[in-house]
Amino acid sequence: MTQSVLGIIGGSGVYDLPGLTNPQELAIESPWGEPSAPPVRGEIDGLPVVFLARHGKGHRLGPTDINYRANIDAMKRAGVTDLISVSACGSFREELSPGTFVLVDQFIDRTFARAKSFFGAGCVAHVAMADPVSPGLVDRLEAAAQAESISYKRGGTYLVMEGPQFSTRAESELYRTWGCDVIGMTNMPEAKLAREAEICYATVAMVTDYDCWHDEHRDVDITDILRVVRENASKAARLIACLARDFPREHPACPLGSDRALDHALITAPEARDPALLAKLDAVAGRVLNAS
Numbered sequence: 001m002t003q004s005v006l007g008i009i010g011g012s013g014v015y016d017l018p019g020l021t022n023p024q025e026l027a028i029e030s031p032w033g034e035p036s037a038p039p040v041r042g043e044i045d046g047l048p049v050v051f052l053a054r055h056g057k058g059h060r061l062g063p064t065d066i067n068y069r070a071n072i073d074a075m076k077r078a079g080v081t082d083l084i085s086v087s088a089c090g091s092f093r094e095e096l097s098p099g100t101f102v103l104v105d106q107f108i109d110r111t112f113a114r115a116k117s118f119f120g121a122g123c124v125a126h127v128a129m130a131d132p133v134s135p136g137l138v139d140r141l142e143a144a145a146q147a148e149s150i151s152y153k154r155g156g157t158y159l160v161m162e163g164p165q166f167s168t169r170a171e172s173e174l175y176r177t178w179g180c181d182v183i184g185m186t187n188m189p190e191a192k193l194a195r196e197a198e199i200c201y202a203t204v205a206m207v208t209d210y211d212c213w214h215d216e217h218r219d220v221d222i223t224d225i226l227r228v229v230r231e232n233a234s235k236a237a238r239l240i241a242c243l244a245r246d247f248p249r250e251h252p253a254c255p256l257g258s259d260r261a262l263d264h265a266l267i268t269a270p271e272a273r274d275p276a277l278l279a280k281l282d283a284v285a286g287r288v289l290n291a292s
């Protein structure tokens with residue numbers, strides 16, 4: 001049996017987790033570099049919870065500067081089995097107004113300046129990403145949103161742009177024609193890396209603005225985003241507290257197999273593997289590497 005450890009990655013405006021009892025900074029060293037901040041481990045109603053501020057203390061890091069590999073590796077080393085991203089996002093739909101929480105189920109990754117895999121020369125792996133979000137986690141987030149009377153939408157496609165500049169109007173219109181629902185700058189490669197690390201992943205995308213396509217709303221700016229995020233922070237804290245309270249203490253097997261994503265993903269023959277890379281993969285891929 002694997003004990004559940006709930007991980008929370010807090011995005012813009014979410015720099016700590018009120019309600020975490022006995023919080024302690026973990027001094028985790030990752031072979032992938034520096035995480036954005038030391039993960040903080042505590043408990044909510046007896047459930048172990050690990051919080052990480054994605055942009056670091058004082059929002060030190062922009063979306064391209066974040067070491068996504070170090071963050072996910074650190075969460076894996078902290079024992080996280082199930083990971084929730086709490087993120088600000090722009091909306092591409094009239095009905096997804098600021099304040100709505102979107103439980104996204106798809107991503108389009110338009111980022112281009114980030115390390116996107118733990119694997120590569122010396123140990124190649126290809127994990128499935130058709131369904132990037134763990135449906136069991138979304139079920140629990142939905143139940144928590146209902147219990148807390150938080151306005152939410154289940155399902156939606158999150159376009160991940162490189163940033164840090166917001167979209168041009170032409171880009172915003174283009175993403176709408178693609179059927180995207182929301183836009184942000186951080187959930188990729190985070191979701192891909194969580195999958196490689198066999199951690200179940202889901203996103204709560206908190207709508208803060210209408211980007212720049214809407215005739216009757218002014219174009220997105222940072223002041224508006226931070227105002228809405230601050231208004232939403234207590235809702236996000238209630239959602240997480242409710243999720244944690246009702247979360248199974250034994251990690252439930254992911255129906256998609258996210259938590260066993262490496263079972264058939266490694267393609268490099270054992271004799272062709274690079275020992276230096278294998279050493280860095282001890283946490284992320286130890287389960288399968290130690291078995292073969």
Ligand SMILES: CSC[C@H]1O[C@H](OP(=O)(O)O)[C@H](O)[C@@H]1O
Nearest residue numbers: 011012063087088184185186225
């Ligand atoms: C602060 S405005 C843009 C910034 O906010 C979102 O960050 P996060 O996903 O960490 O909440 C968005 O992705 C951008 O990085």
Ligand SMILES: Nc1ncnc2[nH]cnc12
Nearest residue numbers: 088089090183184211220
């Ligand atoms: N409109 C927007 N574009 C990209 N990232 C965002 N984060 C919040 N709003 C955003």
